Amino acid sequence: MSASRGSSSSRIIVGVLATLGAIWFFGYPSTSSTNPAIKSPAMATDPISNLHLSLSQTSTSPPTIQVAVTNKNDGPITVTTYDTPLDPLAAQLGLLSITPAGAAAPLELNTIYVRRQWPPPEDCFITIEPGKTATNDLVLKEPVIPLDTIGDKATVKLAGRWEAVWQATKEAVNVPARHDLATLSEVSSGDFASDSLEVKLV
Numbered sequence: 001m002s003a004s005r006g007s008s009s010s011r012i013i014v015g016v017l018a019t020l021g022a023i024w025f026f027g028y029p030s031t032s033s034t035n036p037a038i039k040s041p042a043m044a045t046d047p048i049s050n051l052h053l054s055l056s057q058t059s060t061s062p063p064t065i066q067v068a069v070t071n072k073n074d075g076p077i078t079v080t081t082y083d084t085p086l087d088p089l090a091a092q093l094g095l096l097s098i099t100p101a102g103a104a105a106p107l108e109l110n111t112i113y114v115r116r117q118w119p120p121p122e123d124c125f126i127t128i129e130p131g132k133t134a135t136n137d138l139v140l141k142e143p144v145i146p147l148d149t150i151g152d153k154a155t156v157k158l159a160g161r162w163e164a165v166w167q168a169t170k171e172a173v174n175v176p177a178r179h180d181l182a183t184l185s186e187v188s189s190g191d192f193a194s195d196s197l198e199v200k201l202v
Contacts, residue, residue, distance in 0.1 A: 045073075046188065046190070047073050047077055047165050047167050047188050048162055048165055048188055048189075048190040048192070049190075050071070050072040050073040051069055051070070051071060051072070051073075051077065051128075051162070051165070051192070052069070052070040052072055053067070053068070053069055053085055053158065053192055053193070053194045054067075054068045054070070054194060054195070055067060055068075055156065055157075055158060055194050055195070055197040056068070056197070057197065057199045057200065058137065060200050060201065060202065062139050062140065062141055063139070063140040063141075063145075063147070063199060063200070063201050064137055064138065064139050064140070065096075065137070065138045065140065065156060065197070065199065066135055066136070066137050066138075067085045067086065067090070067135060067136040067137075067138060067158060067194075068133050068134070068135050069085055069086060069128065069133065069134045069135075069136075070128075070131075070132070070133040071128040071129065071130055071131065071132055071133075072130075072131070073130055073167070074130055075130055075167055075168075076127050076128065076129050076130065076167075076168060076169045077127070077128050077165060077166070077167060078125055078126065078127045078128075078165070078166040078168055078169060078170045078172075078173055079125075079126055079128070079162065079164065079165050079166075080120050080124050080125055080126075080163070080164045081120070081124045081125075081126060081136075082116060082120055082124060082163070083095070083160060083161070083163065084160065084162060084163075084192075085136060085158055085160075085192060085194070086126060086134055086136045087136070088136065088138075089112070089114060090136070090138055090158065090160075091109070091138050091139075091140065091144055091145065092111060092112045092114075092144050093111060093112065093114065094109065094111040095158055095159065095160040096109075096138060096156060096157070096158050097109075097156065097157050097158075097159065098140075098145065098150065098154050098155070098156050099154060099155045099156075099157075100149075100150045100151050100153075100154050101151055101152070101153040101154060101155070101198075107146065107149075107150070109144055109145065109146075110143055110144050110146075111144070112144075122170075125170040125173065126170070127169045127170045127171075140199075140201070147201060150201055151201070152200065152201055152202050153198060153199065153200055153201065154198070154199055154201060155196045155197065155198050155199070156196070156197050156199055157193070157194055157195070157196045157197070158192075158193070158194040159191070159192065159193040159194070160191070160192055161189065161190065161191050161192065162188070162189055162190055162191075162192055163189050164187050164188075164189065165187065165188040165189065165190075166186060166187060166188075167186070167188075168186075
């Protein structure tokens with residue numbers, strides 16, 4: 001009788017453990033990429049490293065540099081234009097360096113300081129879809145660019161820092177996120193720098 005009771009007790013214990021295991025397996029919350037609270041590996045990467053910056057000359061009269069920012073991320077990226085390659089005032093703000101042909105160092109340019117609206121207005125938020133490119137034309141002109149002292153050719157380069165990059169469309173970037181960037185982990189920041197480009201000024 002004792003052996004029979006022991007065998008029955010063992011079967012009961014095994015049955016309970018199996019039931020608890022099934023409940024744990026089927027009832028435990030999933031941690032797959034379908035959970036909206038968990039970022040996929042593509043979205044977890046640094047978005048700034050996948051923003052490709054390039055320069056090209058589109059005109060000599062007046063000398064014009066086209067800045068192109070291509071989104072090589074898997075999803076949309078939103079940036080503010082303030083103090084970035086897409087800022088119409090990039091040259092005036094000192095993001096563009098110009099080195100005359102044969103010179104050892106860039107020119108000292110007449111840069112400006114701008115007091116701007118914060119948060120930026122709607123048109124200062126730009127969404128770049130994956131594989132797409134946003135452009136900005138920079139016209140080299142007086143008084144910021146001393147064209148008469150540069151000569152016929154020069155080398156230009158763009159460098160600075162992305163202060164606010166979101167892995168989302170601008171419609172998904174809500175008002176609090178636009179107002180206080182420092183408190184948000186969703187915002188990325190980091191340096192940018194283009195390759196050097198030789199341009200003709202006449």
